[in-house]
Amino acid sequence: MESPKILSRFLLSTLLLITLAACQAITTTRTGSAPLLTVREGTNCRTGPGEAYEIVFTYAPGTTLEIVGRYDPGNFWVVKSDESPTGTCWMWGEFVDVTENSGAVPSVTPPPTSTTGGPSETLFVEKWEYACSGETLTFTLSWKDQATDETGYRIFRNDQQLVELPADSATYTYTDSLDVSAGESVEYYLQVFGPDGSTNSAVMTVGC
Known part of the structure; x- marks a missing residue:
């Protein structure tokens, strides 16, 4: 009469072991935390x-x-x-x-900008210098003027155009008045544009 009880206990113990093993397997997959x-x-x-x-x-x-x-x-x-x-x-x-x-985490290279059909130039900023004084930020950009079909250049801050420069420009100094609290920052980038579109440089982030 006890054989069914023994069998039942055996099956229950086996089920518990299988469940415990499954839980341990799930826990193991999570130990290698991703960034x-x-x-x-x-x-x-x-x-x-x-x-x-x-x-x-x-x-x-x-x-x-x-x-x-x-x-x-x-x-x-x-x-x-x-x-x-x-x-x-x-x-x-x-x-x-x-x-x-x-x-x-590995370093990566930015993809080309989503703007296509611009002047025949890959836009690289060669020099980027800036200085903060109170609520005034002065920066100087220098770049290679490699395009032959550009209309001019533009400088943007947080996607807002600051200035437009003529064709064949290669450097510019700009004084920007803004309130950059400690720990905050703003983004600048350079754009070359022509009849067929525009090309943007990589973004430069500034904090004072």
Whole structure:
């Protein structure tokens, strides 16, 4: 009469062992924590580093994303994104908190800007210098004038045009009046434009 009880206990013990093993397997897969960031303020995720690139998606505060790349010159992170057609997008580090293992993230090179059909030039800024004094920021940009079909150049701050320069320009000094509190920063970039479109430089981030 006790054989059914023994069999029942054996089956129950076996089931418990299988369940415990499954739980342990799940726990093991999570021990290798991926680098993560958490969005602190509503933040745009773009196709590249800065406002010269198209917005893929705007993430709400509290969203946690896995980091797969970093771009130190502009304080940008490349993250996995289900909303991006390519599976990744670029997020500015000003409004996120990096939570785990960021030191292991590889550096990446920015893609070409989303603007196409511009002058036949790859735009590289050779020198970028700036100085802060109170609420005044003075910066100097120097670049290679390689285009032969440009109409001129423009300088932008946070996607707002500051100045337009004639063709064949290669350097410019600008004094900008703005209130940059400690710990905050702004973005600048250079644009060459012509009849067929425009091309943007990489974004330069400034904090005073």
